[in-house]
Amino acid sequence: MDLSEVLLWTTFVTYGSECASGCGLTNSNTSKILRTPRRLAKASVSAFSPAVTVRSQQSRLNMATALSQEELKKQVGYKAVDDYVKSGQVVGLGTGSTAYYAVERVGEKLKSGELKDILAIPTSIRTKEQAEELGIPLVTLDTHSKLDVAIDGADEVDPGLNLVKGGGGALLREKMVEICADKFIVIVDESKLCDGLGPGFPVPVEITPFCHEHTMRTVGDLSTCKGKCKPVLRMGSSSSNQPDGDEIAVTDNGNYIVDLHFDEPIADPPKMAEELKNVCGVVDHGLFCGMTTAVIIAGSDGISVKKP
Ligand SMILES: O=C(CO)[C@H](O)[C@H](O)COP(=O)(O)O
Structure with a gap:
């Protein structure tokens, strides 16, 4: 041994x-x-x-x-x-x-x-x-x-x-x-x-139900996201990012989750974190x-x- x-x-x-x-x-x-x-x-x-x-x-x-x-x-x-x-x-x-x-x-x-x-x-x-x-x-x-x-x-x-x-x-x-x-x-x-965050697992973003489609679009247009990821609204159970139901998933806090699917590694995670946090509607x-x-x-x- x-x-x-x-x-x-x-x-x-x-x-x-x-x-x-x-x-x-x-x-x-x-x-x-x-x-x-x-x-x-x-x-x-x-x-x-x-x-x-x-x-x-x-x-x-x-x-x-x-x-x-x-x-x-x-x-x-x-x-x-x-x-x-x-x-x-x-x-x-x-x-x-x-x-x-x-x-x-x-x-x-x-x-x-x-x-x-x-x-x-x-x-x-x-x-x-x-x-x-x-x-x-x-x-x-x-x-x-x-x-x-x-x-x-x-x-x-x-x-x-x-x-x-x-x-x-x-x-x-x-x-x-x-x-x-x-x-x-x-x-x-x-x-x-x-080696880099993103392509191996979608990045979840918790957003308010109020005007969630608008918030999803805003997130998708951020400089760290635009053309780099696909935002997908979580459906079914909030505890899994696999769609397992027809209803929008609701978190313990009564919010929705958008999963950002990246093909390439996120170049600057702290910058993306800051951009996301600044979106009104992102919790x-x-x-x-x-x-x-x-x-x-x-x-x-x-x-x-x-x-x-
Ligand atoms: O962030 C989490 C839940 O919101 C979990 O810590 C993360 O998803 C890891 O879970 P697991 O240990 O089941 O793979």
Whole structure:
């Protein structure tokens, strides 16, 4: 065994050994897996489908892929809590299928007594419900404007640790909470790393329902967007950018989401962030620039940490 194998094995024993049976990959638990990431969509669907009783060799392979990706999410979620959350802290709880495991770990450690006096601020209704089920004491930014740490997933991470977030539709609350944290810890598997934001995952923009078509046009005409992206109004569930319904998707805040589909990497994400923020009718957007304290990345070679 070389060093990377030892690290991977140690990590697996610590964070992943219960995953095959306990990470939630049962049909009754699929609702807890908050969003299926784009690269796993097909694998996960076949793995979760109750109708499939005889699996082909390919779908068994898909099942194995899904399991291992869930293991990776659990590893980073647990590690972020183990490394960064201490008793007495105010903690931001992210949203999504990776953040799910960080929330789970906080609940577990509070129950065992390993963590005490935690106050948590959830970034979505889904996360609030999960935290309440686990008995995690909750507060809001109204009473606690300063957080010690926030932990969340991301849809894309560029080499400068700028992020695209909001695939799960929680970008506004995520940004409001995470911007108030002393440390913002991002947890991803290595499929989320990219050379440039944009082409790998559409950039979500939360807009007011009032005159949303006008706002979409205005966004599409920005210098950083015009001729470079296609704005698509999110339909169906706000927690997925795959159209899965005929109604316009509505966020936890009662707003709509436009997903900006880019073919080429965004040349200047901070400039685009500033342009978007200046549009009247845009509430916020999924570009999280200069916010990251550390990214914990799970890959086939083990866990690594990147800092700016
Ligand atoms: O921004 C988010 C939700 O609004 C999520 O953090 C992001 O979409 C990553 O989700 P997942 O861990 O399920 O891939």
